[in-house]
Amino acid sequence: MTRRDFLKVAGTSSIALGAVAATGCSLNKSNTNDTTLDVEGGKMEYRTNSRNGDKVSLLGFGCMRWPMITGKNGEKDKIDQDAVNKLVDFAYKHGVNYYDTSPAYLQGQSETAAGIALSRYPRKSYYIATKLSNFNTWDKDASLRMYHDSFEQLRTDYFDYYLLHAIGGGGVDVFNKRYVDNGLMDFLMKEREAGRIRNLGFSFHGTQDAFDYFIALNDKYHWDFVQIEMNYQDWQHAQAPDNVNADYLYEQIDKLGLPIVAMEPLLGGRLVNVPANIADKLKEREPQNSIASWAFRFVGSYPRVLTALSGMESMGPLEDNLNTFRHFKPLNADEIKLLKDLADIMDKNPTIPCNYCKYCMPCPYGVNIPEIFKHYNRAINEGFKAESKEQADYQKLRRKYLISYDRAIESLRQANHCIGCHQCEPHCPQTIKIPTELKRIDNYIEKLKRGTLEA
Amino acid sequence: MLRKIRIALAAICFVLITMLFLDFTGTLHTWLGWLAKIQFLPAVLALNLAVIVALVLLTLIMGRVYCSVICPLGVFQDIISWFGGKKKERKLRFSYSPEKKWLRYGVFVLFVLAIIFGVNAFVALLAPYSAYGRIASNIFAPIYQWGNNLCAYIAQRADSYAFYSKDVWLKSLPIFIISAVTLVALAILAWRNGRTYCNTICPVGTTLSFFSRFAAFRPMIDSNKCKNCHICERKCKAACINIKEHKIDYSRCVDCFDCLNNCKFGAMHYRFAYGKKESTPKDAPVQTVKDNVDSSRRAFLTSSAIIATALTVGAQEKKLDGGLATIIDKKKPQRKYVLTPFGSKSIKEFYDHCTACQLCISVCPNEVLRPSESLEHLMQPEMTYERGYCRPECTKCSQVCPAGAILPISPEEKTAIHIGTAIVDLDLCVANKDGISCGNCARHCPAGAIRMLRKNMDDPESVRIPTVIEDRCIGCGACENLCPARPYSAIHVEGLQEHRQDELS
Numbered sequence: 001m002t003r004r005d006f007l008k009v010a011g012t013s014s015i016a017l018g019a020v021a022a023t024g025c026s027l028n029k030s031n032t033n034d035t036t037l038d039v040e041g042g043k044m045e046y047r048t049n050s051r052n053g054d055k056v057s058l059l060g061f062g063c064m065r066w067p068m069i070t071g072k073n074g075e076k077d078k079i080d081q082d083a084v085n086k087l088v089d090f091a092y093k094h095g096v097n098y099y100d101t102s103p104a105y106l107q108g109q110s111e112t113a114a115g116i117a118l119s120r121y122p123r124k125s126y127y128i129a130t131k132l133s134n135f136n137t138w139d140k141d142a143s144l145r146m147y148h149d150s151f152e153q154l155r156t157d158y159f160d161y162y163l164l165h166a167i168g169g170g171g172v173d174v175f176n177k178r179y180v181d182n183g184l185m186d187f188l189m190k191e192r193e194a195g196r197i198r199n200l201g202f203s204f205h206g207t208q209d210a211f212d213y214f215i216a217l218n219d220k221y222h223w224d225f226v227q228i229e230m231n232y233q234d235w236q237h238a239q240a241p242d243n244v245n246a247d248y249l250y251e252q253i254d255k256l257g258l259p260i261v262a263m264e265p266l267l268g269g270r271l272v273n274v275p276a277n278i279a280d281k282l283k284e285r286e287p288q289n290s291i292a293s294w295a296f297r298f299v300g301s302y303p304r305v306l307t308a309l310s311g312m313e314s315m316g317p318l319e320d321n322l323n324t325f326r327h328f329k330p331l332n333a334d335e336i337k338l339l340k341d342l343a344d345i346m347d348k349n350p351t352i353p354c355n356y357c358k359y360c361m362p363c364p365y366g367v368n369i370p371e372i373f374k375h376y377n378r379a380i381n382e383g384f385k386a387e388s389k390e391q392a393d394y395q396k397l398r399r400k401y402l403i404s405y406d407r408a409i410e411s412l413r414q415a416n417h418c419i420g421c422h423q424c425e426p427h428c429p430q431t432i433k434i435p436t437e438l439k440r441i442d443n444y445i446e447k448l449k450r451g452t453l454e455a
Numbered sequence: 456m457l458r459k460i461r462i463a464l465a466a467i468c469f470v471l472i473t474m475l476f477l478d479f480t481g482t483l484h485t486w487l488g489w490l491a492k493i494q495f496l497p498a499v500l501a502l503n504l505a506v507i508v509a510l511v512l513l514t515l516i517m518g519r520v521y522c523s524v525i526c527p528l529g530v531f532q533d534i535i536s537w538f539g540g541k542k543k544e545r546k547l548r549f550s551y552s553p554e555k556k557w558l559r560y561g562v563f564v565l566f567v568l569a570i571i572f573g574v575n576a577f578v579a580l581l582a583p584y585s586a587y588g589r590i591a592s593n594i595f596a597p598i599y600q601w602g603n604n605l606c607a608y609i610a611q612r613a614d615s616y617a618f619y620s621k622d623v624w625l626k627s628l629p630i631f632i633i634s635a636v637t638l639v640a641l642a643i644l645a646w647r648n649g650r651t652y653c654n655t656i657c658p659v660g661t662t663l664s665f666f667s668r669f670a671a672f673r674p675m676i677d678s679n680k681c682k683n684c685h686i687c688e689r690k691c692k693a694a695c696i697n698i699k700e701h702k703i704d705y706s707r708c709v710d711c712f713d714c715l716n717n718c719k720f721g722a723m724h725y726r727f728a729y730g731k732k733e734s735t736p737k738d739a740p741v742q743t744v745k746d747n748v749d750s751s752r753r754a755f756l757t758s759s760a761i762i763a764t765a766l767t768v769g770a771q772e773k774k775l776d777g778g779l780a781t782i783i784d785k786k787k788p789q790r791k792y793v794l795t796p797f798g799s800k801s802i803k804e805f806y807d808h809c810t811a812c813q814l815c816i817s818v819c820p821n822e823v824l825r826p827s828e829s830l831e832h833l834m835q836p837e838m839t840y841e842r843g844y845c846r847p848e849c850t851k852c853s854q855v856c857p858a859g860a861i862l863p864i865s866p867e868e869k870t871a872i873h874i875g876t877a878i879v880d881l882d883l884c885v886a887n888k889d890g891i892s893c894g895n896c897a898r899h900c901p902a903g904a905i906r907m908l909r910k911n912m913d914d915p916e917s918v919r920i921p922t923v924i925e926d927r928c929i930g931c932g933a934c935e936n937l938c939p940a941r942p943y944s945a946i947h948v949e950g951l952q953e954h955r956q957d958e959l960s
Contacts, residue, residue, distance in 0.1 A: 075779075358778060362780040368779060407611055407619075407620070412782050419895040419939045420893065446899075449846065
């Protein structure tokens with residue numbers, strides 16, 4: 001750990017502790033050995049946006065992973081509005097006031113559902129964040145239509161936080177085509193002046209060069225906030241070379257003094273389903289707290305973080321997160337070091353950095369890409385990926401791997417049906433070489449089936 | 456006692472053979488495969504002399520115990536017949552009927568001619584082991600698999616890997632119908648008249664009857680003790696005891712030993728037939744016996760009505776999850792020559808030996824084998840790659856075949872056998888047609904027979920299209936099955952009339 005880290009963390013902790021003490025909230029709760037979650041007790045942790053005084057809940061609701069039900073066409077592709085209302089009601093009543101959506105989420109249904117759920121509450125009592133997700137059409141008119149549609153879907157006449165969605169993918173060139181050359185940036189700045197956009201920022205996935213470029217654009221565009229992928233794994237182990245470590249991003253934004261919205265605090269669930277040896281380390285220290293709570297507390301321990309987004313698709317994670325944020329306790333320097341050490345260990349773990357965002361889908365050849373990666377990662381994390389047929393428990397592992405693979409993915413959608421057309425690859429925010437990885441998994445399975453797996 | 460031993464042995468044989476057809480994992484075959492190999496017709500077609508001699512000797516010594524113990528179709532009829540006799544008024548439902556010689560020997564002659572001239576469908580239709588295999592794999596196996604899938608469903612929720620689910624699919628509608636007809640017809644015959652099929656139609660029964668007439672040991676009537684009560688006759692499912700004349704038709708007796716137990720006067724004995732002479736029958740009042748109506752033909756007709764209800768069982772299609780592209784089912788290409796399994800030497804040899812028992816189809820884990828619907832090979836298996844391909848590590852069908860139609864091979868030998876050759880149809884190929892980089896066929900070819908070559912020789916950036924090195928292709932169908940073109944694959948395998956085998960280095 002560098003001195004800089006230490007000072008920063010120490011500073012963070014004392015600030016956060018001060019903040020908690022100032023709100024008069026009791027910290028005793030998280031020290032009790034109570035296994036049931038206490039979402040009624042405690043008090044939601046709020047962060048103040050230093051630029052405009054917004055009081056934002058440190059837990060933000062990400063609207064990308066809401067529950068789906070079977071629609072008219074017999075496929076599970078219709079949003080479950082009742083379940084969404086229930087989730088939003090519960091979150092709202094327990095202090096969550098930041099809701100992050102996009103016209104692209106859930107095949108375009110996320111904004112509508114969020115609009116229905118939120119419009120039942122006074123507009124001033126919550127913050128809406130949405131995005132200009134013009135991935136496929138860079139045409140100005142189509143993009144403007146998307147912008148205006150968002151007002152209608154979300155039943156509002158202003159956005160609290162508005163983002164250029166996932167810039168960095170494809171580099172500066174694509175950014176210019178999506179937002180600059182077609183005049184959208186000028187338009188959005190005017191909208192901000194008109195008050196229809198209260199905060200203008202961007203979400204970022206990409207290389208360091210691109211990020212530096214966007215940060216430099218602050219002189220021109222005066223960003224109000226930045227949304228970055230931030231968690232204890234990405235802190236120093238982002239997927240090189242196409243992603244930047246979060247510690248670097250944090251430092252650059254910190255220099256500008258901008259608020260940070262942290263996305264993927266759980267890395268799409270990968271920091272929940274951690275390998276057993278990692279889980280042991282965390283449970284040893286706090287048996288009653290969830291694995292996820294550590295990841296949220298890591299993000300929340302950094303003072304620039306305005307809110308940490310979590311895509312809660314059911315009551316279980318929602319209650320767990322409320323428990324974490326209503327009894328919020330920042331990590332101390334020692335705990336932060338522990339997480340960074342664990343991240344070092346996990347970095348050597350050959351899981352595929354898929355966050356299950358499904359941007360790659362649908363594959364034109366029917367391959368179920370996210371499910372294949374999820375299964376593969378699960379096999380690694382749960383230790384049932386055989387390494388060699390000489391292994392003592394090879395037969396058992398082989399059986400478990402193959403059976404669970406068939407259970408998770410129907411045979412026509414398995415990795416051997418990837419033809420390598422590369423349509424998916426540019427869509428992956430994690431810049432996973434999808435066809436290459438699918439081929440690797442397919443080869444592995446082929447070796448398992450043929451009994452030719454050598455160490 | 457003899458009867459109890461017979462029942463116990465028959466039950467064991469029957470359950471184990473049935474399990475052979477139900478066990479889709481193929482693990483039982485290592486232990487129980489011999490049960491299929493001691494069946495009469497498969498042994499004849501495999502020219503398995505040891506088994507044939509043993510079975511003939513067994514019959515010469517003990518009579519047709521084969522029919523009561525080893526033959527699964529015989530035992531199956533006994534089970535149905537046993538249920539048929541549960542009701543009190545049906546306890547004494549049989550009676551002696553004379554041998555139907557013209558039918559019995561007529562069918563037998565036709566059967567032998569059918570074997571000689573290769574009318575395989577006729578052989579498969581009548582042969583008892585084939586008929587039972589057909590019923591087991593078409594009717595019983597799906598039920599077993601649904602049960603298995605239920606277990607798999609529960610196991611999945613319990614995070615156990617003890618069971619895995621298996622697709623239940625209709626391999627062929629016509630064959631399913633034939634199986635159902637066979638099942639219903641036999642069940643009706645057995646329910647009403649016991650062993651009618653075995654003693655009038657079954658060619659194996661007729662063959663064994665030539666020897667059982669001279670069996671050393673047989674059930675015999677002691678005329679001195681017999682009170683002519685007709686109980687034995689009324690309980691003889693083979694209808695072969697003629698109490699009126701104190702005679703037993705040994706060509707039809709299947710040695711079930713029911714008569715021994717049913718005689719209250721100790722007049723029935725299973726004993727050596729060539730010892731001292733029995734005393735002549737003494738005159739005794741004869742009880743009247745109701746004439747037995749041979750209802751077999753009528754039964755055949757009525758059965759067809761019942762079958763219709765059984766047909767509602769259809770293929771199960773899996774539902775799609777949201778956000779996934781629809782996948783069109785593959786369609787079977789027109790193959791000039793049919794594909795027969797690795798180890799079957801040639802198309803002709805395969806179909807000459809095959810009894811159409813469906814055992815290989817039952818164990819094929821890759822859903823490649825299915826009964827043929829062509830008139831020439833009706834019910835006999837053929838390979839096709841719409842649902843899977845013949846995986847390199849699998850040799851299950853060759854291990855289970857009792858008839859020598861598929862000879863045992865090892866996975867190493869399999870790599871050196873060529874059963875067909877892949878042919879590319881560039882009009883359907885996505886690489887050629889749409890310029891999409893693909894090569895899924897080449898990537899999955901276990902023989903390295905497919906090369907992706909530049910479409911335009913002069914352009915180094917040109918899209919690559921598949922070509923087949925015919926000599927290397929073994930015909931496994933990985934390319935055909937995994938080809939993204941649907942419903943017709945852009946690459947398909949044509950069968951080889953004579954399979955080719957490389958020298959193993």
